[in-house]
Amino acid sequence: MTTAKAAPPGQPLDPLIHEASRLVIVSVLAECDIADFNFLLDTTGLTRGNLSTHMARLVAAGYVQETKEFVDRKPHTDYRLSAAGRAAYKRYREAWRRLTSHS
Amino acid sequence: MTTAKAAPPGQPLDPLIHEASRLVIVSVLAECDIADFNFLLDTTGLTRGNLSTHMARLVAAGYVQETKEFVDRKPHTDYRLSAAGRAAYKRYREAWRRLTSHS
DNA sequence: GCCTTAAAGTTTGTATCACAAACTAGTTTA
DNA sequence: TAAACTAGTTTGTGATACAAACTTTAAGGC
Numbered sequence: 001m002t003t004a005k006a007a008p009p010g011q012p013l014d015p016l017i018h019e020a021s022r023l024v025i026v027s028v029l030a031e032c033d034i035a036d037f038n039f040l041l042d043t044t045g046l047t048r049g050n051l052s053t054h055m056a057r058l059v060a061a062g063y064v065q066e067t068k069e070f071v072d073r074k075p076h077t078d079y080r081l082s083a084a085g086r087a088a089y090k091r092y093r094e095a096w097r098r099l100t101s102h103s
Numbered sequence: 104m105t106t107a108k109a110a111p112p113g114q115p116l117d118p119l120i121h122e123a124s125r126l127v128i129v130s131v132l133a134e135c136d137i138a139d140f141n142f143l144l145d146t147t148g149l150t151r152g153n154l155s156t157h158m159a160r161l162v163a164a165g166y167v168q169e170t171k172e173f174v175d176r177k178p179h180t181d182y183r184l185s186a187a188g189r190a191a192y193k194r195y196r197e198a199w200r201r202l203t204s205h206s
Numbered sequence: 207g208c209c210t211t212a213a214a215g216t217t218t219g220t221a222t223c224a225c226a227a228a229c230t231a232g233t234t235t236a
Numbered sequence: 237t238a239a240a241c242t243a244g245t246t247t248g249t250g251a252t253a254c255a256a257a258c259t260t261t262a263a264g265g266c
Contacts, residue, residue, distance in 0.1 A: 012123070012127070013123045013126070015123065018121075018123055019252090019253080020115065020116045020118065020121055020253095021253075021254095023116070023202065023203070024115065024202065027202055027203050027205060030205050031205040037214070037215070038213090038214080041214095046254090047254075047255055047256090048214075048215060048216085048255095049215085049216070049217080049218090049254075049255060049256075049257090050253070050254055050255070051215090052214095052215055052216060052217090053216085053217090053252090053253080053254090054253085056216090072262095073261080073262065074213065074214070074261075074262070075213085075214055075215070075260090075261080076214080077214080077215080093203055096199070099126065099127065099130055100126070100130045100196060102130065102133055102134040122223090122224080123224095124224075124225095140243070140244070141242095141243080149225090150225075150226055150227090151226095151243075151244060151245085152225075152226060152227075152228090152244085152245075152246080152247090153224070153225055153226070154244090155243095155244060155245055155246090156223090156224080156225085156245085156246090157224085159245090160223095175233095176232085176233065176234095177232080177233070177242060177243065178231090178232080178242085178243055178244065179243080180243080180244075
């Protein structure tokens with residue numbers, strides 16, 4: 001029979017969002033609505049390689065929408081939270097608050 | 104063994120506390136003041152091995168105080184947050200809120 | 207044309223680390 | 237004596253965060 005334990009069944013904190021670098025990225029996107037690669041580079045302080053892979057993961061998860069285009073004949077990438085990403089971020093923050101709410 | 108360093112300032116979210124399992128542990132300790140191994144096992148849902156290593160890291164960092172004794176001829180371990188752990192947890196929560204507080 | 211530098215990302219190698227399985231040490235039960 | 241239980245610890249491994257190296261395209265000398 002199933003235990004009545006209140007222990008979280010899965011991951012209480014969505015690891016995709018909880019990871020520190022991505023949490024910064026997502027919270028910036030939540031503020032900015034739209035942001036390009038260089039802006040995120042600047043605000044997060046990550047290296048290009050690091051930012052690139054984190055964005056790829058967020059995109060693969062469907063949390064972030066990516067638009068690639070050429071501006072002044074140079075590549076330019078914009079990112080924005082998807083509806084799913086926004087919802088996941090909301091859930092994450094609620095879960096975190098629940099977890100750390102005592103005092 | 105690597106020297107256990109605690110909370111280098113400049114690091115936005117103290118990784119020692121931010122990691123999901125340890126965040127649960129620390130927040131439980133913040134509530135309970137004192138907790139033994141089995142209680143943490145129960146409340147966190149971690150395996151023994153996992154809990155053991157996480158506690159070792161928190162102790163090594165000076166965030167948690169460990170008291171080992173024999174109760175009924177059996178080993179028994181109690182944990183509590185140190186002053187440093189309490190302070191680090193406070194800093195962590197403030198940093199998190201700052202990070203995720205978008206207007 | 208040819209070299210150098212720069213911008214904008216991507217790919218790759220490595221070091222860390224979370225996780226559970228296996229193990230240790232001692233105790234109780236049969 | 238042996239099997240089973242309690243209370244943890246150690247070990248092997250798979251995942252992954254990170255920065256260095258690489259790719260690609262463009263612009264600026266010479």
